[in-house]
Amino acid sequence: MRNPGQDEQQERRRAAEIAGRLLEWYGRHGRDLPWRRTRDPYHIWVSEVMLQQTRVETVIPYYERWMAQFPTLEALAGAPEEQVLKAWEGLGYYSRARNLHQAAREVVSRYGGSVPDDPEAVSRLKGVGPYTAGAILSIAFNRPVPAVDGNVLRVIARLYAIADDIALPATRKVITELVRAMMPAGRSADFNQALMDLGATICTPRSPRCLLCPVREACEGFRAGRVGGLPVKGKARAPRPVERVAAVVEQDGRLLLTRRPPDGLLAGLWELPGGDAPPGRSPEDALRAVLWDAFRVEAVVGEHLVDVTHAFTHLVWYIRCYRAELGPGCEIPETPDRRWVAPEELKDYPLPTVQRKVLAALHEARTPGVGLNGRDIRSAETGGVMRER
DNA sequence: CAATCGTGGTT
DNA sequence: TAACCAAGATT
Helix, strand or coil: CCCCCHHHHHHHHHHHHHHHHHHHHHHCCCCCCCCCCCCCHHHHHHHHHCCCCCCCHHHHHHHHHHHHCCCHHHHHHHHHHHHHEEEHHHCCCHHHHHHHHHHHHHHHHHCCCCCHHHHCHHCCCCCCCCCHHHHHHHHHHHHHHHHCCCCHHHHHHCCCCCEEEEECCCHHHHHHHHHHHHHHCCHHHHHHHHHHHHHHHCCCCCCCCCCCCCCHHHHHHHHCCCCCCCCCCCCCCCCEEECCCCCCCCCCEEEEECCCCCCCCCCCCCCEEEEECCCCCCCCHHHHHHHHHHCCCCEEEEEEEEEEEEECCCEEEEEEEEEEEEECCCCCEECCEEEECHHHHHCCCCCCCCHHHHHHHEEEECCCCCCCCCHHHHHHHHHHCCCCC
């Protein structure tokens, strides 16, 4: 009969065995990624924020461009927000960019430009939650703090056959403490990244490569044949459909753009004038109402140009796009949130992917009109973030 | 706690 | 193809 002290010691030995195998595996099979060629806390920080809910392959080109454009924390802090959003264009979850920008300014003003290395200060930075704080502290400073992302949740849930919903804070806490207890002294950076790499390349969500796993013998989920059913995770809800209207308003070869509010969906990015279309009214009426709210002038809604569908995580936009004239014959002055944009200037404005889709559809439909011919729109598109089609 | 917040790739 | 998923944070 063993006493609790012996069980605890046994468990500690098992954890050390797992950690050792993981480190050994990581040394041979860890991925060579751009942000792993440095230990600069700013570089690590930027990569971790970009990687939030975003695939490595997607992030790499953004990361490279970002470091060329904002080589230092001071460079980022000194840049205008519009330029920061432009660099983030197409990456999604744009509050990450605005939070990172604000936090960079905070580090410059409060910490003299050096990223703090204590958990409390790092966690207070905008956009830095439990995972990102752990990642910065462990990877950049080798401090013994867990970095529990989706990979780690999955790996640990399988390793210990944890069947509780990983979305629950209580489950995350259990897993975080298991990781903390497992961390080998002085190897925090490698250990956290080893867990993530194992999840990304071996212990994948579907079709995990258990036969190649360095910790298969220690995996309770594998032993019990339950890897396929772990981790347990609630189902996503269906996105809510939203009818939208948008207007192509031209004047002297320029296109009218408006900037979205500073909070909420696609905050601070630019779009064609438009908005939600309340159900039960014609799209033309809805567009007139939306344009009245925005500009306080009567609008003449012209021909229907294109329809664009765009799905977000939690909603789907069905956009009906019309030509429209404001006034008519009345001046719409520019403001900070309202600009007449020549085609060759479109590339200077941060536009969300949904708006690029609208422009592409207009181009595809060969929408006639001064300054809106195909060549101009195409050059404006490719003038921004280059992307294969 | 549950909803919000993007986009692109995979199955 | 629709559903799922990816190095989450904020409110």
